Amino acid sequence: MYSLARPFLFGLDAERAHQAGLKALDLAFRSGCIGLVAGPRPAPLPTRALGLTFPNPVGLAAGLDKNGEHIDALLALGFGFVEVGTVTPRAQPGNPKPRMFRLVGDEALINRLGFNNAGVEALVRNVERARRDGDGLLGINVGKNKDTPNADAADDYVYCLERVYALADYVTVNISSPNTAGLRELQEEQSLRRLVGSLREAQERLAATHGKRVPVLVKIAPDLNDADIDAAARVLSDLEVDGVVATNTTVARTSVQSHRHAGESGGLSGAPLMGQSTLVLRRMRARLPESIPLVGVGGILSGADAVAKMAAGASLVQCYTGLVYRGPELVAECVEAVRRRKESPSGGTAGRA
Numbered sequence: 001m002y003s004l005a006r007p008f009l010f011g012l013d014a015e016r017a018h019q020a021g022l023k024a025l026d027l028a029f030r031s032g033c034i035g036l037v038a039g040p041r042p043a044p045l046p047t048r049a050l051g052l053t054f055p056n057p058v059g060l061a062a063g064l065d066k067n068g069e070h071i072d073a074l075l076a077l078g079f080g081f082v083e084v085g086t087v088t089p090r091a092q093p094g095n096p097k098p099r100m101f102r103l104v105g106d107e108a109l110i111n112r113l114g115f116n117n118a119g120v121e122a123l124v125r126n127v128e129r130a131r132r133d134g135d136g137l138l139g140i141n142v143g144k145n146k147d148t149p150n151a152d153a154a155d156d157y158v159y160c161l162e163r164v165y166a167l168a169d170y171v172t173v174n175i176s177s178p179n180t181a182g183l184r185e186l187q188e189e190q191s192l193r194r195l196v197g198s199l200r201e202a203q204e205r206l207a208a209t210h211g212k213r214v215p216v217l218v219k220i221a222p223d224l225n226d227a228d229i230d231a232a233a234r235v236l237s238d239l240e241v242d243g244v245v246a247t248n249t250t251v252a253r254t255s256v257q258s259h260r261h262a263g264e265s266g267g268l269s270g271a272p273l274m275g276q277s278t279l280v281l282r283r284m285r286a287r288l289p290e291s292i293p294l295v296g297v298g299g300i301l302s303g304a305d306a307v308a309k310m311a312a313g314a315s316l317v318q319c320y321t322g323l324v325y326r327g328p329e330l331v332a333e334c335v336e337a338v339r340r341r342k343e344s345p346s347g348g349t350a351g352r353a
Helices: 002-010 014-030 034-038 071-075 120-129 150-164 183-187 189-210 226-238 271-287 303-311 321-326 329-343
Strands: 047-049 052-054 058-060 081-087 100-103 108-111 137-142 170-174 216-220 243-246 267-270 294-297 316-319
Touching: 002 014, 014 034, 014 071, 014 100, 058 329, 071 081, 081 120, 081 170, 108 271, 108 321, 120 137, 120 150, 137 150, 150 170, 150 183, 150 189, 170 189, 183 189, 189 216, 189 226, 216 226, 226 271, 243 271, 267 271, 267 321, 271 294, 271 303, 294 303, 303 316, 303 329, 316 321, 316 329, 321 329
Parallel strands: 058 081, 058 316, 081 137, 137 170, 170 216, 216 243, 243 294, 294 316
Antiparallel strands: 047 052, 100 108, 108 267
16 A cells, blocks of 8 residues: 555655655554455464563654654554654744755754744643543653753753653653754763753652553664764663663765755665664674663565664664555564564574663
């Protein structure tokens, strides 16, 4: 079915296609036709990570559903978990349009959306309305407002954490988007230590208040050098963060420099990101204790890509751009590829959940 819809969607501006695709998905879900769009749901592949049991280890990365408006329809595609956001304390429009570009021959996207969202209160209302039938889990990705200085960033992140804590199965802290000026500076060792320290204090306080401990993960960039990765791993280990999402999009253009959109600013995702993001994942896995699981994301366009992330040390994986190019069939393909890896004599899980 997606092969029929893709030429129409690719005839639209990338951001308009994004919105049209989500509306069509919602319509299919409400009319009971989601199976025609997504195909057969993957058989369960229970996976234990972050102290949670996921129905399968293949999730949707943040960015597709920034305001949590399409949770039920997205879970119906067969994802084991869906991550919504990035959400900020206050609504903000993001960067000027156009701000999304397809690099079709490279199976890639460049986006400079800039945390465009309706604010955390709107997301909370949407999550509360979601039925969330079935056993798919929900992650909520939080960020800071563009006009909040880095010195005050912890206030924004803690505020969002407080608002979404009771509704989320886990929360991801996004300090790695290249589309908010200065945001990636929060990955520097001392800034990261202060921010994560504030969040860990808030997490423990919220756990006592709500009677449950919601895991908090940190999402890192693929553009960190080896020394940066080592420093980040020290901080995340010392502060006993619950997990790491590796990685966000890249500002590098080496593999797409001949494309007409290569000069567009923003984060590059899709197939060209696979190698670098997996290298960062592998190095982070080698530097972190086994008690801290990793979520592998960046460049997954096939089941083999999902398996490669697992082999590099991921306990869970996420897709986004691959869904744009491959459609919903990618979800089941990835689940089945991971299943075959786990069932093979030389397979098994990578890392300890």
